[in-house]
Amino acid sequence: MELLKSPAKINLFLDVLSKDNDGFHNIKSILTLIDLHDEIIIKDSESLDINFSGEFSNEINQNNIQILFDFLIKKNFIKSGKYSINIRKNIPVGAGLGGGSSNIAVILNSLCSKKIIKYNEAINIARELGSDIEFFFDTAPAIIIGKGNVLRRINTFKEFYLVLVYPNFILSTEKVYKNNSQFDNENQIAFDKENYDFDEIMQLSSNSLQAAAIGLCPDIKYIIDRLTSMKGSLYSRMTGSGSCCFAVFDEKDLAQEATNTLKRHYPDWWVYQSKII
Numbered sequence: 001m002e003l004l005k006s007p008a009k010i011n012l013f014l015d016v017l018s019k020d021n022d023g024f025h026n027i028k029s030i031l032t033l034i035d036l037h038d039e040i041i042i043k044d045s046e047s048l049d050i051n052f053s054g055e056f057s058n059e060i061n062q063n064n065i066q067i068l069f070d071f072l073i074k075k076n077f078i079k080s081g082k083y084s085i086n087i088r089k090n091i092p093v094g095a096g097l098g099g100g101s102s103n104i105a106v107i108l109n110s111l112c113s114k115k116i117i118k119y120n121e122a123i124n125i126a127r128e129l130g131s132d133i134e135f136f137f138d139t140a141p142a143i144i145i146g147k148g149n150v151l152r153r154i155n156t157f158k159e160f161y162l163v164l165v166y167p168n169f170i171l172s173t174e175k176v177y178k179n180n181s182q183f184d185n186e187n188q189i190a191f192d193k194e195n196y197d198f199d200e201i202m203q204l205s206s207n208s209l210q211a212a213a214i215g216l217c218p219d220i221k222y223i224i225d226r227l228t229s230m231k232g233s234l235y236s237r238m239t240g241s242g243s244c245c246f247a248v249f250d251e252k253d254l255a256q257e258a259t260n261t262l263k264r265h266y267p268d269w270w271v272y273q274s275k276i277i
């Protein structure tokens with residue numbers, strides 16, 4: 001039996017640069033892991049058996065793990081998927097936190113460690129299956145460009161505390177991108193440095209998809225405004241294509257205070273205290 005942690009991510013910013021003729025969007029972003037994670041248990045089995053449990057298991061409408069193994073078998077990377085895989089979903093679904101992509105990357109990493117798939121093959125598989133998956137192959141923050149490929153890894157940031165708020169509203173990434181009309185507000189953050197100042201990144205950037213997401217889920221604007229007003233909140237914005245938003249705090253006690261306040265006043269929201277790792 002193998003027990004694995006499958007971490008979530010946040011986008012510190014997200015610029016949508018252009019839209020290709022094939023409908024894909026070219027983006028620019030910096031991603032970093034946070035200490036929220038799904039839990040995956042993998043066992044050898046007579047056949048492929050995938051089960052989901054946990055708080056957000058009922059919201060899964062696409063089995064990414066089944067898609068992964070169907071792809072691996074079709075492309076002859078493996079002959080059959082004889083595993084029992086249980087995934088405890090602690091990461092909200094359709095939130096912009098990368099839970100599904102993380103699950104795929106963690107399982108691919110596991111297959112690499114067993115020498116079933118080569119690492120360079122796994123990276124190519126990740127790129128073919130979807131954006132963000134490649135990011136989860138390593139723990140360091142990364143610059144993301146194009147359709148979600150890792151340009152390069154960067155040095156980790158100092159510890160910041162986060163308050164995450166998810167309005168229990170699933171946003172379709174496809175619909176958010178389709179609803180987006182912002183292509184000309186690229187920030188001035190250079191991509192040729194080893195070290196990045198977190199405050200500078202946040203001050204010079206935004207999430208281009210935020211307006212499009214608010215058009216589909218108006219609660220996002222209210223959440224961001226509420227997070228901004230919390231004592232000690234330094235920055236607040238949406239992550240990815242939403243609908244989860246986050247606020248950044250220097251002090252853990254203030255993050256905890258904000259978390260408690262939001263839980264008390266907004267019981268219909270999922271509120272979680274986290275940190276950048």
